[in-house]
Amino acid sequence: MVSPFVSATWLRHRLLDCLKNIRVVDGSWHGPSSKNNGKKDFERQRIESAVFFDIDEASDKKTDLPHMLPSPEEFAEYVGKLGISNNHHVIVYDNNPEYGVFSSPRVWWTFRVFGHNDISVLDGGLPKWVSHGYPTVSGPSPIPIPLLYKATYQPHLVRTMHQMLDNCKTRAEQVIDARSQGRFVGTSPEPRAGLPSGHMIGAINIPFSKLLNPETGLMAPKHHIQEVFENAGVDLNKPMVASCGSGITACTLALGAAILGKEVPVYDGSWTEWAQKAPKDTCKFGIKS
Numbered sequence: 001m002v003s004p005f006v007s008a009t010w011l012r013h014r015l016l017d018c019l020k021n022i023r024v025v026d027g028s029w030h031g032p033s034s035k036n037n038g039k040k041d042f043e044r045q046r047i048e049s050a051v052f053f054d055i056d057e058a059s060d061k062k063t064d065l066p067h068m069l070p071s072p073e074e075f076a077e078y079v080g081k082l083g084i085s086n087n088h089h090v091i092v093y094d095n096n097p098e099y100g101v102f103s104s105p106r107v108w109w110t111f112r113v114f115g116h117n118d119i120s121v122l123d124g125g126l127p128k129w130v131s132h133g134y135p136t137v138s139g140p141s142p143i144p145i146p147l148l149y150k151a152t153y154q155p156h157l158v159r160t161m162h163q164m165l166d167n168c169k170t171r172a173e174q175v176i177d178a179r180s181q182g183r184f185v186g187t188s189p190e191p192r193a194g195l196p197s198g199h200m201i202g203a204i205n206i207p208f209s210k211l212l213n214p215e216t217g218l219m220a221p222k223h224h225i226q227e228v229f230e231n232a233g234v235d236l237n238k239p240m241v242a243s244c245g246s247g248i249t250a251c252t253l254a255l256g257a258a259i260l261g262k263e264v265p266v267y268d269g270s271w272t273e274w275a276q277k278a279p280k281d282t283c284k285f286g287i288k289s
Contacts, residue, residue, distance in 0.1 A: 002089055004108070004258045005123045005219060008132050011091055015049065023088040024050040026126075027107035028095045029248065032066075033191040038103075041095050047129060048137045051082045051144055053092070053107050055248075065273050066192075066246045067106075069158065072151035075114045079151075083144030086116065093122035093129070099209065100125040100217040105251035109266055115152030121255065124217045131217070159241050159267040161277060167241070168202070168282050174234055175200055176264075178208040178244040178253045179271065186286015190245060192272060197286035200274055203243065206232045208252035225256045236260065243267040243274075 014022050026046050028038035042052040058078045060068040070078065084090060090111060096102035104121050111119045122129065130136065159167075167173050177199055182188025184205040186198040199205070210228045213220045220228070229236055240257065242250035242264050250266045257264040267274075275283060 001117050002120050004120060004255055006091060006120045007123055008129045008134060011047075011122060011129075012132070012134050015047075021087060021089050023082075023084050023090050025053045025082070025084075025090055025092040025107060026050045026094070027053045027055065027092045027104045028126075029055045029067075029103035029106070031191050031248075032193075038094075043140060044138055045095070045126070045130075045136045046138070046141070047093070047126065048135060050093075051084070051141065053082065055103060055106055055110075058110070065269055068247070068268055069110065069113060072114055072153045075110070076149045076151040079111075079114075080149035081144065081146050083147055085147040085149055088118065090116065090119040091122055092119065093125045095126040097127055099212055100127050101212060101219060101252065103248055105255040106248045109157070109251040109254055113154055113157045115150075115154055121219075123219055128217050157263070157265050159265050161267075161269050161273055164200075164241070164267055164274070165278065165282075168200075171202065173239040173241040175203040175267075176206050176229075176232070176234060176240050176242050176253055177203045177271070178206060178242060178249040180207050180209075181205055183245070183286075186284065189287055190271070190275075192245070194288065195272060195275055196288040198275065198284050199271070200243065200278070201282050201284055204232050204234055206234070206253060208244070208249040211252060211256040219256070219259070222259050225259055229256075229260070236262065240264045241267055243270045246270050246272045 030036040092104045092107045094104040183197045184199045242253040244250035247268045247270045254264045
């Protein structure tokens with residue numbers, strides 16, 4: 001299995017060597033309150049040879065919940081049209097100027113859910129790439145040559161609402177929530193209109209930003225990530241499941257856990273589903289947006 005992360009320098013050297021097994025993917029996504037658009041950002045500035053993975057487009061269209069996982073067949077068709085095969089080492093990045101790593105872990109997790117383990121996140125994302133002075137391009141991207149892709153669903157990496165309800169009774173898995181402290185405790189609003197803030201009873205708050213180094217724009221080192229988990233009250237010897245607002249930043253916690261050698265599934269529906277559909281006695285609600 002490849003490393004969860006690669007550096008900008010590592011990727012630059014591989015692209016200069018024209019390695020055919022590398023596929024670069026831009027997974028930029030912005031929250032519902034943002035005026036930015038990942039696809040437009042991609043056309044404005046991207047790493048050369050990158051293709052755009054649209055998190056909202058590559059999702060289940062039969063639900064009203066945001067960007068839920070597609071079926072294996074839908075994922076295979078979507079990824080194949082991007083010119084990606086099962087034999088490629090996929091390098092995914094996003095362009096978030098504040099964090100460097102924000103939505104790319106969601107793409108990392110999604111590929112792994114469908115059996116593609118040869119995927120790494122570009123540490124520091126596009127901002128780090130640009131800060132090194134490495135080249136970017138703009139404008140419409142070439143249409144990739146479609147390739148055959150086979151998706152193999154890995155259920156152990158995903159948790160459904162039914163499984164989370166069972167976990168409320170068994171407490172078999174520690175629920176770790178990646179949202180900000182304000183949203184978790186209920187003093188700050190959720191970005192989705194009409195959705196109350198708050199949290200699942202028994203959950204542990206680990207804001208995803210704590211796993212990032214604001215000074216370097218990179219993921220924090222392994223020892224720091226371990227300290228963050230332990231200081232939050234997580235027992236790293238027991239199972240965990242990650243949640244957040246809609247399944248995006250929970251994947252950063254899963255990525256951080258992977259650095260620690262832990263495999264952590266993600267609750268795909270996260271708080272957006274739980275706050276609307278779970279029994280009220282399993283929720284601690286805050287203010288409503």
